[in-house]
Amino acid sequence: MSEAIWITFAFFLGLLVKAFGLPPLIGYLAAGFLLSGLAGFTPLVVEGTDALAHIAHLGVLLLLFTVGLKLKLKSVVSPEVIGGSLIHFGITCLVFTPGIHFLAGLDWKTSLLLAIALSFSSTVLAAKVLETKRELRAFHGRVAIGILIMQDLVALVVMSVAAGKTPSQWALLVFGLPLLRPLLYRLLDASGHDELLVLLGLLLALVIGGLGFEAVGLSSELGALIFGAMLANHPRAQELSKSLWSVKEIFLVGFFLQIGIGGLPDGNGLLFALVAALVLPLKGILFFFLLLLFRLRARSSFLTSLSLTNYSEFGLIVASVALPQWLVPLAIAVALSFIFSAPLNRLAHPLYERLAHRLAPLESKRRHPDEQPVSLGGTRVLVMGMGRTGTAAYDRLAEEEPDLMGLDSDPAKAEKHAAEGRNVVFADAEDTTFWEGLYMPKLEGVILAMNDIEGKLIAARMLRKKGFSGYVVAHTGYADEAEKIREAGADEAFLTMSETGVALASHLADRRSPLTGEVPADGYPVQ
Incomplete structure (x- = not known):
């Protein structure tokens, strides 16, 4: 009792x-x-x-x-x-x-x-x-x-x-x-x-x-x-x-x-x-x-x-x-x-x-090794956040975009991506000091793939504040968060689960014969 x-x-x-x-x-x-x-x-x-x-x-x-x-x-x-x-x-x-x-x-x-x-x-x-x-x-x-x-x-x-x-x-x-x-x-x-x-x-x-x-x-x-x-x-x-x-x-x-x-x-x-x-x-x-x-x-x-x-x-x-x-x-x-x-x-x-x-x-004039500022150089497309979504986006873009860079706030993760051949460096998008010294002369597009909503909002706001007029796209799990990201300056914010459903349907559609509507013999059996 x-x-x-x-x-x-x-x-x-x-x-x-x-x-x-x-x-x-x-x-x-x-x-x-x-x-x-x-x-x-x-x-x-x-x-x-x-x-x-x-x-x-x-x-x-x-x-x-x-x-x-x-x-x-x-x-x-x-x-x-x-x-x-x-x-x-x-x-x-x-x-x-x-x-x-x-x-x-x-x-x-x-x-x-x-x-x-x-x-x-x-x-x-x-x-x-x-x-x-x-x-x-x-x-x-x-x-x-x-x-x-x-x-x-x-x-x-x-x-x-x-x-x-x-x-x-x-x-x-x-x-x-x-x-x-x-x-x-x-x-x-x-x-x-x-x-x-x-x-x-x-x-x-x-x-x-x-x-x-x-x-x-x-x-x-x-x-x-x-x-x-x-x-x-x-x-x-x-x-x-x-x-x-x-x-x-x-x-x-x-x-x-x-x-x-x-x-x-x-x-x-x-x-x-x-x-x-x-x-x-x-x-x-x-x-x-x-x-x-x-x-x-x-x-x-x-x-x-x-x-x-x-x-x-x-x-x-x-x-x-x-x-x-x-x-x-x-x-x-x-x-x-x-x-x-x-x-x-x-x-x-x-x-x-x-x-x-x-x-x-x-703060000290000398920086901690894990907090060195990043230069984007000739980067044209930037992926911010190299988790599963960011990595998938990076690998897809790498097929046709040579001037590509990824950023992540976890140094160990950045090192792992670099060892695998990706151009990924450590940087924290939520750090205002990072944005103050950022120089991005050739940047054309940015993908916001960080996990947290706060990071996406700060990144979108700071990009527009620095005069960036290129395309900014993000993903999120909720409709209200998508609206906030757009208001912060992103051109578009897609719902992750919705886009996953669209991608799955696209894969199935690509495997169907455009003339007969039949699924190929090496694909799914026809019902």
Whole structure:
């Protein structure tokens, strides 16, 4: 019965919060607090909290496993990621620790652990925001995810130290785990695409990684992360991560419910949460200037720092191990940071356009290698966005157009296309700095094939603003978006599914005999 009450409250409060454009997990926290308040009227709402605690722990393990699946060395081994994350962590701890100690009157150890918990940014919120805007693979998205992974690793070290567990002699077997990678790859290949894939993820994260590491005296969280990281370079790692996404999110609902059911904080705890929310902008400002020091452009630094201007659910996980008495105040601080961060991230690009004239002069004269400006030279036709649609358009045009170029905001994708013989270079169409220095003397036509609507609108507007009078065409999935793209300056915007249907019909029509209407013998049988 208590499970039914938990689910009902979590769903409706999550739905209510989502209606205001905020992350549903704020609603789950609120549901927990409300259930805690109702506990005096009916014991049903708090029955079975041991089961809820177990569900919450499973959610944490799955979260760490999916973080491990993204843990590729290339994503973290760069100066801006390693330097930016560690320097920010160090400065935050140096500033917050004495501040908490003297203002809150806490001992130095507690002050340091609270400062560490507040130094992390939310992997869940940032990943969701970047994924929604199709920016996970953009340069600023990759930098943000890299920094978040570094923070997650730091959090894991802190949790392991705080737990104070003594490993057994069998823990040395962990060093032999890389030998299992070929076997894990074979299991992943053999699991197919359905429920076996999900079960494999649960087996590795919860059983072998979680219980297995606990059995030898190591952290179950560490085990989940390591087994995820062992599969990170497999071609299907992203598919496995997506298959576990919903399961992980459901279990994490239990984590936030459990925090709320723990009860509301006292006055000092609420004051702590409010002060933490007030100093949150300093976190983003510090990230912005650190990234500028690593030669990122003002735009990339701004978008990355905005993604990281929040407190983290990992801070709550650290607190659940090291500072359980501070878990609820920290949870309120995290919820307030999400309320602040979520709307700002939705307005990130228009906000930067307004502030660009103030922020751009702050950037370094020397450019980051991934942010070098692009010259179109003698290009006559430009394809912006080299995903499946853009690549198909490029290959079709390459048959008759020698002066052809493709642009993509993912450097790895641009390098892959270049290795395959296509004239594709890195450039972010949403970067106003790119457009300011763009010279396109011979350009005649542009195809807008980016994934997100915002990129197409910005590109269409900037092309017309620079005086381009050639043909601009785009594709989109929705009629209202097509109208917006035309209003922004495109000559035409076609609906993707409609054009696919037309193309399929054309292929069939081309195979039919124009004289008899018969299908050729090597084609489809005549009915």
